[in-house]
Each structure stands twice: as C-alpha cells, then as structure tokens.
Amino acid sequence: MSGIRVLVAGASIAGPALAHWLHRRGAEVTVVERAPGLRPGGQAVDARGVAKEVIRRMGLDAAVRAACTDTAGAYTVDVDGNVLETFRADDHGGDGYIAEIEILRGDLSRVLYDDTRDSVEYVFGDRIAELTRDADGVDVTFAGGARRRFDLVIGADGLHSALRAMVFGPRERFVRHLGLVLAFYSVPNEFGVDRWLIDYQESGRSAGLRPLPDATRAMAMLSFSAADFDVDHRDVAAQKRLLRERMAGFGWLTPRILDHLDDTPDFYLDQVAQVVMDRWSSGRVGLLGDAAFSSSPMSGGGTGLALVGAYLLAGELAAAGWDPEAGLAGYEARMRPFVEANQEIGRMHVQSREAPAPDAEPSPEPDMEALMELVERAINGVELPDYAEVPDSGGPVGSPITSSVTP
Numbered sequence: 388m389s390g391i392r393v394l395v396a397g398a399s400i401a402g403p404a405l406a407h408w409l410h411r412r413g414a415e416v417t418v419v420e421r422a423p424g425l426r427p428g429g430q431a432v433d434a435r436g437v438a439k440e441v442i443r444r445m446g447l448d449a450a451v452r453a454a455c456t457d458t459a460g461a462y463t464v465d466v467d468g469n470v471l472e473t474f475r476a477d478d479h480g481g482d483g484y485i486a487e488i489e490i491l492r493g494d495l496s497r498v499l500y501d502d503t504r505d506s507v508e509y510v511f512g513d514r515i516a517e518l519t520r521d522a523d524g525v526d527v528t529f530a531g532g533a534r535r536r537f538d539l540v541i542g543a544d545g546l547h548s549a550l551r552a553m554v555f556g557p558r559e560r561f562v563r564h565l566g567l568v569l570a571f572y573s574v575p576n577e578f579g580v581d582r583w584l585i586d587y588q589e590s591g592r593s594a595g596l597r598p599l600p601d602a603t604r605a606m607a608m609l610s611f612s613a614a615d616f617d618v619d620h621r622d623v624a625a626q627k628r629l630l631r632e633r634m635a636g637f638g639w640l641t642p643r644i645l646d647h648l649d650d651t652p653d654f655y656l657d658q659v660a661q662v663v664m665d666r667w668s669s670g671r672v673g674l675l676g677d678a679a680f681s682s683s684p685m686s687g688g689g690t691g692l693a694l695v696g697a698y699l700l701a702g703e704l705a706a707a708g709w710d711p712e713a714g715l716a717g718y719e720a721r722m723r724p725f726v727e728a729n730q731e732i733g734r735m736h737v738q739s740r741e742a743p744a745p746d747a748e749p750s751p752e753p754d755m756e757a758l759m760e761l762v763e764r765a766i767n768g769v770e771l772p773d774y775a776e777v778p779d780s781g782g783p784v785g786s787p788i789t790s791s792v793t794p
C-alpha cells in the first residue's frame with residue numbers, strides 16, 4: 388500500500404474506472420456519488436481504439452462485450468424512409484460510426500462498479516460540501532456532515548461538475564454550447580425497429596430511432612439547432628413544449644414519434660456542450676472525464692476519453708511517486724492532444740448538421756485525407772505506457788486488441 392488516500396467525486400464512468408486503476412496502483416480510494424445509488428439509463432456509448440485496449444488491461448473485455456448492445460449498424464433515410472447510406476458495426480475494424488463496443492451508459496457503469504465495489508469504498512447519496520487545501524492534503528466536509536482528510540481529490544462529476552465550480556470557477560467560464568439541442572426518450576416499438584439505427588436529417592434538424600434491449604420499445608432521438616437555448620435543465624414540461632415547437636412540420640415519422648412525448652417514462656433534453664479548460668488540476672485537486680474535457684455526445688468519444696484518462700491519471704500519479712504536481716502534469720500532457728482531437732470531431736459533427744444560410748455559398752468538399760487523419764488521432768492518438776515500474780495488483784487478461792482505421 389502506498390498509504391495514499393484519494394477521494395473521487397462521481398460514480399458513472401470516469402469515477403469507477405479511475406477507482407479501478409488507483410486501487411491497482413496501491414491507493415486507498417473513496418468514491419462519493421451524489422445520487423442515492425448507481426444511476427441507470429442513458430444512451431449507448433462507445434469504446435474505440437485505445438479505449439478498447441484500456442478495457443482489456445482492466446480485465447473487463449469479456450464483461451463489457453457481454454453487456455454490449457446488439458446494434459448491427461445504422462442507415463440514413465430520406466423523408467419517405469428510403470435508405471440513403473448504410474454504416475455497419477464491423478466497418479473500420481469495429482471503430483466506425485457505429486462502434487463494435489457499443490454499450491448503454493448505465494450498463495457500462497454497472498460493469499465498472501461491480502468490478503471495484505469490493506476494493507473501493509463507495510458512498511452514495513452524499514457530496515463534497517467544502518474543501519480546505521494545505522500543502523500536505525485536503526480536508527473535506529461532506530454534505531452529510533462527515534469530515535475527512537485525503538491526499539488527493541479528483542472530480543469525475545460530469546459536465547455540470549460541482550467540484551470544478553468550487554475550485555476552478557463558475558460553469559460559464561468552461562462550458563461551451565455548440566448550438567445544437569438533443570432529446571432522447573423511449574417510445575413503443577410500433578415502428579418495427581430491429582437491430583438497425585435509423586436517422587433522418589434535413590436543414591438543421593434530425594429525427595431517429597434506435598433499438599433497445601427491450602425489443603418492444605425503441606429510443607427516439609431528435610435534434611434541432613438553437614443558439615438561444617434557455618430552458619431550465621430541470622423543467623421537463625418546458626423542454627417538451629420547446630421540442631414540440633422546434634420539431635413542428637418535420638417530416639418522416641416525426642409526428643408519430645412526438646405523439647409519445649406525453650406517455651414516455653423517460654425524457655432527456657440538453658444543449659450539446661463541451662468543457663474547455665487551460666488546466667485540469669490545481670494543487671491536490673484534479674478533474675477527469677466530462678468534468679474536465681467533455682467532448683459532447685456528438686464526438687462519440689466521451690466515454691473513451693474517460694476510460695483512457697482514468698488509466699493515465701492513476702499511472703502518472705503512481706509513476707511520479709504520488710507527487711500531485713508531477714503526476715497531474717504528466718496526465719495532462721499525455722491526454723491533451725487526444726482530447727483536442729475528440730473535441731474537434733464533436734464540433735465538426737455539430738457543424739455538419741447545421742442548416743446552411745439561404746444565401747450561403749455551397750460549402751467546399753471536405754478534405755478527406757485530413758479528416759481521416761483527425762479521426763485516427765481521436766481513436767488511437769494517445770500512447771498508453773505500460774507503467775511496468777509501478778505496483779500493479781492485477782494483471783491484464785486476454786490477448787491484445789488491435790484496432791485500426793482504414794482511410
């Protein structure tokens with residue numbers, strides 16, 4: 388044991404993945420999650436390229452694959468439902484638009500939690516209320532009243548991170564809205580959705596349906612451009628009104644999908660946003676995952692960033708002998724170009740859905756070579772050291788996963 392005590396805020400993807408690696412490197416880990424239990428739900432998230440290698444090094448390849456969705460691919464359609472383009476899950480070595488490792492966020496969170504629950508302390512239904520930092524540690528007061536001291540505190544508490552606001556500054560300074568609003572909710576599968584995702588796009592709006600593990604239902608996905616989004620993220624009735632308004636007159640199956648807005652048991656709507664920060668650490672406090680560098684759901688890379696970041700953060704800290712400054716600086720130096728590539732993909736994807744202005748010049752043909760080079764950097768553009776010199780209480784399982792993007 389290094390005797391190092393680390394507090395991690397957030398038990399979704401980044402938090403439990405970091406807990407796994409910190410424990411393996413010899414730290415004592417506590418994870419505090421604001422929700423009363425592990426949060427179920429969420430859309431499908433993907434792991435491509437190096438993120439798959441991290442899953443393998445965690446020994447979780449079989450568990451993750453067993454919990455994957457069974458999506459065969461996606462196709463785009465015109466307003467009458469005629470197929471325009473097809474993307475298969477096994478395209479590009481499984482690292483394409485629909486990834487071979489596609490898993491519901493809640494299911495991945497469950498796999499990561501089950502893997503760490505016996506070696507890590509989880510505290511649900513609580514949060515950090517106050518932090519006092521000195522040269523040797525951090526005193527934490529929890530909202531539930533407990534007071535404890537840690538050597539390091541890491542925020543893996545998502546896009547709306549409270550720890551980031553407490554230590555680095557207000558949300559507005561770091562969260563960038565990309566001008567697109569996304570909504571998801573489940574509907575009865577009266578549309579005959581099978582193993583394929585269907586997507587219809589036109590003039591800055593889109594509607595789609597994707598399969599769910601419960602084949603009697605399908606997930607509706609709607610999006611519209613909106614620079615002026617100002618609906619409270621807790622006011623669901625106002626969000627549904629806004630969605631009806633903005634999707635009015637949109638073709639394909641949209642009216643029938645909207646008919647289920649009032650009988651859906653689940654509903655999510657939010658601005659597509661990224662987090663952009665100059666630094667992801669300050670003294671003994673660091674950030675990981677969406678809290679530090681959300682790339683937005685439109686990048687398809689947020690979960691991969693969280694998994695890879697967890698591996699590097701724990702590895703760099705241990706390799707630096709748990710010196711916070713050196714360890715956190717090493718993590719940041721390795722991760723930043725990888726994060727930037729994924730954020731660029733997210734922004735480009737949003738732009739590609741924007742409606743052209745009526746008097747706009749036709750956009751130039753994309754430079755496919757540059758685009759494929761960017762995609763490759765977003766999937767594989769970070770080195771994973773083996774950290775052979777630092778303690779490891781668990782070994783990798785299975786043979787290496789190779790992955791490549793075919794331009």
Ligand SMILES: Cc1cc2nc3c(=O)[nH]c(=O)nc-3n(C[C@H](O)[C@H](O)[C@H](O)COP(=O)(O)OP(=O)(O)OC[C@H]3O[C@@H](n4cnc5c(N)ncnc54)[C@H](O)[C@@H]3O)c2cc1C
Pocket residue numbers: 396397398399400401402419420421422426427428429430431432492513514515543544545546547548549550675676677678683684689690693
């Ligand atoms: C319920 C839910 C649904 C999601 N659905 C999708 C989706 O459909 N598509 C998609 O691409 N991405 C989705 N995401 C985001 C996706 O999980 C992340 O982009 C990515 O996996 C990185 O995860 P993360 O662990 O950094 O952040 P998140 O997954 O956002 O997790 C943050 C965790 O921190 C907890 N938390 C928040 N504040 C505090 C606090 N003050 N103290 C302690 N804990 C706190 C949250 O409850 C949550 O469990 C969803 C996240 C959640 C929580």
